[in-house]
Amino acid sequence: MIKKISKIILASLSICFLSSCDDFLDRNSLVGLSEGNFWKSEKDAVMGVDAIYHANREFTNSIVMYGMMDDFTDISYQSFATGLTTGVFPANASFYSTSWGIFFKGIYRANTALKNIPGIQMSEETKNRTLGESKFFRSYFYFKLWDYFGAVPLYDYPMNVDESYKARNSEKEVYDFIVKDMTDAYQLLPASYGQSSKGRITKWAALAMRGKAHLWAKEYEKAAADFKELMQKSDRTLVSDYHNLFRVAGNNNSEVIFDVQYIAEQGNGLATDRNYGNARGATSGSQRTRPTPALINAYEMKDGTPFDFKNFRNAQGTTFNPDNPADWTDESSVRKLFENRDPRLQKSVVLPWSTFVGKGGVEYLYKFPVVTSDPQAYVPVWTAGSYAWRKFVETGSVYVLQDNMPQNFPLIRLADVMLMYAEAQNESAGADQSVYDAVDAVRNRANMPALSKGLNKEQMREKIRHERMIELCGEGQRYSDIRRWKIAKGVVDGVWMTEFTGVKIRQRGFPDHYYLWPIPQSERDVNPALTQNPGWE
DSSP states (O other), X not given: OHHXXXXXXXXXXXXXXXXXXXXXXXXOOOTTOOGGGSSOSHHHHHHHHHHHHHHHHHHHHHHGGGGGGGGGSSSEEESSOOGGGTTOXXXXXXXXXXXXXXXXXXXXHHHHHHHHGGGSOOOHHHHHHHHHHXXXXXXXXXXXXXXXXXXXXXXXXXXXXXXXXXXXXXXXXHHHHHHHHHHHHHHHXXXXXXXXXXXXXXXXXXXXXXXXHHHXXXXXXXXXXXXXXXXXXXXXXXXXXXXXXXSGGGTTOSSEEEEEOOOSSTTSSBOHHHHTOOTTSTTOOOOOEEEOHHXXXXXXXXXXXXXXXXXXXXXXXXXXXXXXXXXXGOHHHHHHHHTTBOTHHHHHEEOTTOEEEOGGGOEEEOOSSOOTTOTTBOOOSOTTTOOEEOTTSOTTOOOOOTTOBOOOEEEEXXXXXXXXXXXXXXXXXXXOHHHHHHHHHHHHHTTOOOOOSOOOHHHHHHHHHHHHXXXXXXXXXXXXXXXXXTOHHHHHTTOEEEOTTOOEEEEOOOOGGGGSOOOOHHHHHHOTTOOOOTTOO
8 A cells, every 4th residue: 555655646636636727727737747846935835725625525435335335234235236235345345445545645645734834834724724734634544444444543644655564552642643643733723715626625625524533432512512512613514405404506505514526527526316316317327325225214204203114104095015015006095105204205205106306307106016108207227116316416407527527525513513523522511402403403494393301321322322323314324323332233234225116135144353453465465464353364
């Protein structure tokens, strides 16, 4: 890994990318530059930092096909690839080494910037900002490594080949390193930017990530304090339309705290419209990722009570049987299943007998059985009984460049922070009023009723976990959640992926050692000091 990236920043700066704003994207090529004539000016500092953003974008791109990691959980599944979904990925799988390499590439770029920026004559404002951005991303990449791999080597300098053979630091040391860097970033970064710099890291992103590190470390009081400060002092507010958060029209909205920015340009767009999308979408999607019946059945009724098929009747007047394909063919009875449900369901998922506005603004109806010959029919890629994502699939899109939609992808948004605050505060002090206020704010935005009063800590914990699953589905948060909560094996292992008709597709697997990824064998071959995680030897 280190051999590959020891001078990678200079070779890769020509493809650095950050914001969807034209001014920010209009960068001169750096092809042909050498380290000796770079890092001389303020412009060099800005361009060098922009390359760090590109590493983050590279990782986001690489996991889009995995439903932002939710495909490795109980709420969505991978149509093609198996690996992590079935519990058979070997330690030498390229998925692990690619992720490891991207994270350390970003760390190398951040360390290079932090080494060189202090010596450049430039405005104090830009110097502080670029140093803050570098600190943020160095700790962010270490957070990702810590989350997935556990203990990893810490480098706070650009790593030459002969300096790249460190042993793994402890998880506590990695956590402390992340917290210190995020604290520095919080102090250096501005609270907001002008239009030409939309998408750059703010102090609120640093505060959110520091709180997230505290939460992952079970330092609940510290986590709650960070999230509370962000909620009280930042300019971030929940947007009124949940669906708009996941469309191009919702880019740079008031709720997003940290995202990855894209434009409709070959190589600079996002591939969710195809990997999440369908045959009637703008880019003829592949539906590589699909929501599970378990997710859909978890959406509450609009009055807050649980959904249960036993409360519904089929066309013959008997109890609706989801495992009987014939029951799904009756439009009237199927529609009743999804009426008066949590409104986020229809805004997140394309359901049988619902509509989808696709190419050219045409409204299609998802008939079942699927009628591929009907020009007015919605056509999923998988026709045997598949739910499909509505999230991140552009509605009525005018964009047709496959794999390159100008849809920004949120990595942290205010609703996530509110639910993390509720979790941290509940674990620290119990279900006090501030916990109710945070969860209810997220539910109220969705037009769902407030939680019942009188919940104890354990009951509130389950409500918060349910709310995170529903609110953040398809955004990749659940994979880390179920692993840090130590419930992944229970909700994934041995469970069958099925169509909504009950037809079995593939059995899932989550062995005990899957709570951490393996240290890539290719890295251990280069650096013998790297020990392996338990169960992967």
